[in-house]
Amino acid sequence: MALVFEEAKAKIIEFITSKAKMKSKFYFNDFTALFPDEKGRDVKKILTQMINEETLVFWSSGSTSMYGLSGAGKHADGED
Amino acid sequence: MAKHKTPLLDQLESGPWPSFVSDIKQEVAHRYANPKGVDFQIPAECPDDLLGVLELSYVEGETHWKHGGIVGVFGYGGGVIGRYCDQPEKFPGVAHFHTVRLNQPSGMYYKTDFLRQLCDLWELRGSGLTNMHGATGDIVLLGTSTPQLEEIFWEVTHNMNNDLGGSGSNLRTPACCLGESRCEYACYDSQEMCFNLTNEYQDELHRPAFPYKFKFKFDGCSLGCVAAIARSDMSFIGTWRDEIRVDQKTVAAYVGGEIAPNAGAYAGRDWGKFDIQKEVVERCPSQCIRYEGGKLEINNKECVRCMHCICVMPRALKIGNDRGCSILVGAKAPILDGPQMGSLAIPFIKVDDDYAGVKEFIEATWDWWMEEGKNRERIGETLKRLGFAKLLEVTGTKADPRHVKEPRHNPYIFWKEEEVEGGWQREISDYRSRHQK
Known part of the structure; x- marks a missing residue:
């Protein structure tokens, strides 16, 4: 079944918000687990669209990448 | 005049190898002198503070870089690695010191005008320090601030026909x-x-x-x-997957000393006369080469393609044709x-x-x-x-x-x-016809 953007987006935001007290950054696999019947590439398209509309942001240590809600979590001074 | 005393770093310059400390000091002096009057978009003291924070880390045995961050260019999840200093008051020039990776050209061929563009860009919008190339293979531009990232990206993609490389959980720059x-x-x-x-x-x-x-x-x-x-x-x-091509006449020329083995490498000292038995036949890891009666034979079926024999006698032996x-x-x-x-x-x-x-x-x-x-x-x-x-x-x-x-x-x-004939199902009556209870 193809993912509907708005529905998938709401589910992703709800998931991130429900974990907000514990953590602010999530692995890609955390999102594929939300949609067990969908292909990883389809989930990626939703996440990319959410990045492009600036709902989500990438976080990177340099070696690993994660996704988080824009503005969530602690940031260094000057970190956008 | 450098801001920080760096006795530990200075010691690194005393070794026999080229020193990154000397390179950074050269850039420190260049940025303070600024002979071209560049309107630096990040502090001129950036390389100087880099030496300062590195010296402090050597003294304390601890890093002063924080781990990762949210920096990048719009829509990209890699190519920029956020680096922030945890002593920004002491070292304001490296409060932000993000790394930018650019996709290197295949085979690392450059035109000089590209390299000039790159150096000019990084002098204006970065620390002036580069790493050509990083262990990843990328062109690594070391040290810039967050506001410069989109500017750098625009310049690289629109005027230099280049793109960011990979970092994080991405496909890395091939x-x-x-x-x-x-x-x-x-x-x-x-x-x-x-x-x-x-x-x-x-x-x-x-x-x-x-x-x-x-x-x-x-x-x-x-x-x-x-x-x-x-x-x-x-x-x-x-x-x-076919055979190593052998030119027997040229093999004989190597054996006779007319052609230097290894294309003349290792010629710095006298290793004695070329010995094909010791230097080629006995070096073959799968022992698939024989040299008898002035003829070199290769059992290609057993060859593991290590290419040692080809390297020793490159004019006599060539890679196969079915590649x-x-x-x-x-x-x-x-x-x-x-x-x-x-x-x-x-x-x-x-x-x-x-x-x-x-x-x-x-x-x-x-x-x-x-x-x-x-x-x-x-x-x-x-x-x-x-x-x-x-x-x-x-x-x-x-x-x-x-x-x-x-x-x-x-x-x-x-x-x-699916690998077993008949699967897991079987007729019990058929089995019982051959086996009593």
Whole structure:
């Protein structure tokens, strides 16, 4: 079944918000687990669209990448 | 005049090798002098403060860089690595010190005007310090601030026909040897394949969705100038499947001392007369070479394509004509479980113009790893955890004796139903007709 953007987006935001007290950054696999019947590439398209509309942001240590809600979590001074 | 005293760093300059400290000091002096009157967009003191914070780290034995951050250019999840200093008041020039990775040209060929553009850009919008090239192969631009990132990206993509490289859980910037452009040993066009796959997998390069990093490297032959077998999750190594071409007359010329072995390398001292028995025949790892009666014979069936004989006598021995590449999977550095070399998955594949077979293998491998890989698990670790046979299964690769590394440790064979004639179902009456209760 193809993912509907708005529905998938709401589910992703709800998931991130429900974990907000514990953590602010999530692995890609955390999102594929939300949609067990969908292909990883389809989930990626939703996440990319959410990045492009600036709902989500990438976080990177340099070696690993994660996704988080824009503005969530602690940031260094000057970190956008 | 440098801001910080750096006695520990100064000591590093006393060794016999070129020193990065000397290089940074040169840039410190250049930026303070600013002979071209550049309107620096990040503090002129940036390299100076870099030396200062490094000296402090040496004194204290602790790093003053924070771990990661949210920086990048719009829509990209890699290519920029956020670095923030945890002593910004002491070292304001490196409060932000982000790294930018640019995709290096295949084979690292440059035009001088490109290099000038690059240096001018980095003098204006960065620290002036570069790393040509990083261990990844990228052009590494060291140290800039967040507001400069989009400006740099615009300049690089619009005026320099270049792009960011990979970082994080992305496909990393693919790297290749210089291949057919200069090398007679190249068994396929490694530059072209690198370029093609880089363009094909732009989404994987810039938008992270893998469990961890994934590297492609392309070696035109098994001599491995980019060391693909040890440094990439998927290595493409040129090989051939017919015979090494032997020119017996030229072999005789090597034996007779008319041509210097190893193309004249190692000529710095007298190693004595060339001894084909010791230097070629006995060096063959699969012992498939014989030199008798002035004739060199190679049992190509047993040849493992190490190319030692070809390197010793390059004018007499040439790579075969039926060329392609081998694909190996799973090399990695020793963060978990120690280092691993790549395991041979595809012994030989023809490298055609559209790379269809190669891409089919890549995508099947990725689909499996994205499904089964744990977070921060390299594919080499997934292979070890789930077994090499699983990779063969998901990529539709028929098992071959060349896949066998060592005798198996587990004496049991767990058959699948589809592998057993008649499956798990059987007629009990048929069985009872032959076996009493």
